[in-house]
Amino acid sequence: MNTWKSTISAVLLVSIGAAGQQNPAAKDSQQPKMVQAASSSDEAPSVTPASAKSAPVAASPMTMEQVVDRTIQREHALMGLLRSRTPLVETYLQNLKRDPELGAAPKDDRYFLGRLDMAANVERRDYLSKDDSFEKNLLGGFGKLFKLEYNPMGFSWMIFADRDDFDRAHYDFKYVRREFLGDVRCFVFDVTPKKDAGKGRFLGRIWVEDEDFNIVRLNGTYVPRPKNAYFFHMDSWRLNLIPGYWLPAYIYSEEGDFSYGSKDKVAFKAQTRIWGYDLNKKTHENELAQITVDSVKDESPTAADPSPLAAQREWQQQAEDNVIERLESAGLLAPVGDVDKILLTVVNNLVVTNNIDLPAPVRTRVMLTSPLETFSVGNTIVVSRGLIDVLPDEACLAMVLSHELGHIVLGHNLGSKFAFTDRMLFSDQSTYQNFGFRHSPEEETAADAKALEMLKKSPYADKLGSASLFLKELSVRAPELSALLTPHLGNSFTNDKGQLVRMSALTNSGPELKADKLDQIAALPLGGRLKVNAWDDQVELVKAAPVALLSVRDKMPFEVTPFFPHLTRIEGGSAVATTTAANRSPQK
Numbered sequence: 001m002n003t004w005k006s007t008i009s010a011v012l013l014v015s016i017g018a019a020g021q022q023n024p025a026a027k028d029s030q031q032p033k034m035v036q037a038a039s040s041s042d043e044a045p046s047v048t049p050a051s052a053k054s055a056p057v058a059a060s061p062m063t064m065e066q067v068v069d070r071t072i073q074r075e076h077a078l079m080g081l082l083r084s085r086t087p088l089v090e091t092y093l094q095n096l097k098r099d100p101e102l103g104a105a106p107k108d109d110r111y112f113l114g115r116l117d118m119a120a121n122v123e124r125r126d127y128l129s130k131d132d133s134f135e136k137n138l139l140g141g142f143g144k145l146f147k148l149e150y151n152p153m154g155f156s157w158m159i160f161a162d163r164d165d166f167d168r169a170h171y172d173f174k175y176v177r178r179e180f181l182g183d184v185r186c187f188v189f190d191v192t193p194k195k196d197a198g199k200g201r202f203l204g205r206i207w208v209e210d211e212d213f214n215i216v217r218l219n220g221t222y223v224p225r226p227k228n229a230y231f232f233h234m235d236s237w238r239l240n241l242i243p244g245y246w247l248p249a250y251i252y253s254e255e256g257d258f259s260y261g262s263k264d265k266v267a268f269k270a271q272t273r274i275w276g277y278d279l280n281k282k283t284h285e286n287e288l289a290q291i292t293v294d295s296v297k298d299e300s301p302t303a304a305d306p307s308p309l310a311a312q313r314e315w316q317q318q319a320e321d322n323v324i325e326r327l328e329s330a331g332l333l334a335p336v337g338d339v340d341k342i343l344l345t346v347v348n349n350l351v352v353t354n355n356i357d358l359p360a361p362v363r364t365r366v367m368l369t370s371p372l373e374t375f376s377v378g379n380t381i382v383v384s385r386g387l388i389d390v391l392p393d394e395a396c397l398a399m400v401l402s403h404e405l406g407h408i409v410l411g412h413n414l415g416s417k418f419a420f421t422d423r424m425l426f427s428d429q430s431t432y433q434n435f436g437f438r439h440s441p442e443e444e445t446a447a448d449a450k451a452l453e454m455l456k457k458s459p460y461a462d463k464l465g466s467a468s469l470f471l472k473e474l475s476v477r478a479p480e481l482s483a484l485l486t487p488h489l490g491n492s493f494t495n496d497k498g499q500l501v502r503m504s505a506l507t508n509s510g511p512e513l514k515a516d517k518l519d520q521i522a523a524l525p526l527g528g529r530l531k532v533n534a535w536d537d538q539v540e541l542v543k544a545a546p547v548a549l550l551s552v553r554d555k556m557p558f559e560v561t562p563f564f565p566h567l568t569r570i571e572g573g574s575a576v577a578t579t580t581a582a583n584r585s586p587q588k
C-alpha cells in the first residue's frame, strides 16, 4: 500500500498529452511531461539479433549502377529472410465522402486482420473469418473493393516492390537525388518497368539507405491497370529492427480526388500495419512449455492445502495466465512493457483513492490491434492500441480503465474455463472464435455505475469534462465507424444501432461538443500515441512534437492519417555480422 501511495502523487503531475496533436493555446502545458515520464524509465529497445547481415560488408559501391545492383541484391535477401516468417497484418480503411466543413470525412469503414504467409506465394490467413480461405473471405465480408484490388497479385505487392522480377531486365532505375528520411541518408531512385515487362509491375520511387543499400521506403503503384481490377497507390515504410535488414512495417494507401468536378468513384484512406515477425518461433516454444509446466506442477509437501475459496482464486489465476499467454503468442498482445506501467499507474490512482482491496493486484496489457476495445480476464485489464491512440488525456484513460476495474471489483470474472489448458490449443487465426470476454448487459450497467462512483472519488473527479467530450465525439462518429467500434474479444462502446452505451451517463454533463472550436480536442487521430516494434511486438510511446491545429480539418478524430516514421538505424545495425544468424541468412 505504501508504494501505491507514493506512486499516486507522482502520477498526478503527469498527464497524457495529445502527442502529435495539440490545440494552439495549450502548446506548452502538460504534454511534454508525459513524454518525459515515459522515457525516463525507457531503456533502449531490446532487439533480438536473431538474424544478422547476410553478407559480409562488400566494398562500397562507386557508381550508381553498383548501388542499384546492391539494392536489388538486398531486396532479394529480405525476401529470403521473410520466407519463413508469418507476421500479422492489419488493414483499417475509411471510405470518404465530401463534407462541407471537414473536407474529406469518413463515410464508412472496413477492418481486416490476418497472418501473412510469405513462403512461395504471399498469402494471408484471416483472424476474423471462420473460413481459412482468404479468397472466400474476399468475396464475403471484405467487399467488392478489396476483391478488385487484392486479387491480381495477392498481398505481396504491398510488401515488396516486385516479388518475382525485381531486376534490371524488368526495370529502369533513374537516380534522382540524396535525401534524409529521419536520421537516415538515402539515395532516391525512380523505378519504371521496361516496355513489355509484363503485368503488375511497380511504378514509383524507392528510397535506399546509403550504408547497406536496403530499400527503406516505396511509394507508387502497379501498372498496367488490369481490365477489371484496380491497384491502389501505396506509401510503404520499412524499419531497421534487426541488424542488416529493414522490415516492412507501415503502408499507407489513399485514393480519391475531392477537387470540384472529379470523376473518381473510389475514395478512401487506409493504414496497414505489420508486426509479429518473430512470432512463429516463440509460439512453438511457449506451447510446449505450457503443456509440461502445467501438468507437472511440483507441490511443496510442507505447504497447506488451500481453502475452497483460495483454490477458486488459484483456478481463476491459472485461467487468466493461460489466456494472457495465449493472446501474446497469437501476436495479439504486446509483451509486458513500459506502456503497461502508465496504465497501471492510472488504475492504482483509482484503487488507492477508493480504498479498494483486491485479492491480487490488477495488471494491465496492451492489445496490438486498432479497433477500440477493452476487456478484462481475471485481474488483467486489456486495452487496445487503437483506443489508447485516440484518447486525448489521462482522465479519458481513467474513464476507460475504470469500467474494467468496475468488473474486477464486482467480481464479474469471466473465462475460468480457460484454466483447462486444452482450451489453449488452437491455431492463432482462430483466436477470436475460441476466446470471448463479453459481459451481459446487466453486468455492463453495473460496471459503468461502479466506474462512475470510483471516478468521482478519484483525482480525475474534476477532469471528467474531457471524458464526456470524448464520449460525445464517439457518439457522433459511431455510425460511420462501425468497423473501428466492433470489438473482437470484449464489449462494444455502442449497441447494435450504433448508439453509445458505455459510460453514457457521462455525456449528460460536461462541456458541449463544438466541432468548430480549435482548442477543443475530443479525440485524436489513430496512430498518434503508440508504436509497435514489428519484430518483437513491444509497444512504446510515440515521442512526437505537437503540431498546432490550423483549421477544423486538422482535428481528424478517430481518422486514418499517413505514416511518416522517423527512420533511425538500430545500434550496431549496420556492418555487424553476428555468427549465430549466419546459417539462417537467406543469401550469401
Ligand SMILES: [Zn+2]
Binding pocket: 403, 404, 407, 439, 443, 444, 447, 491
Ligand atoms: Zn464491460
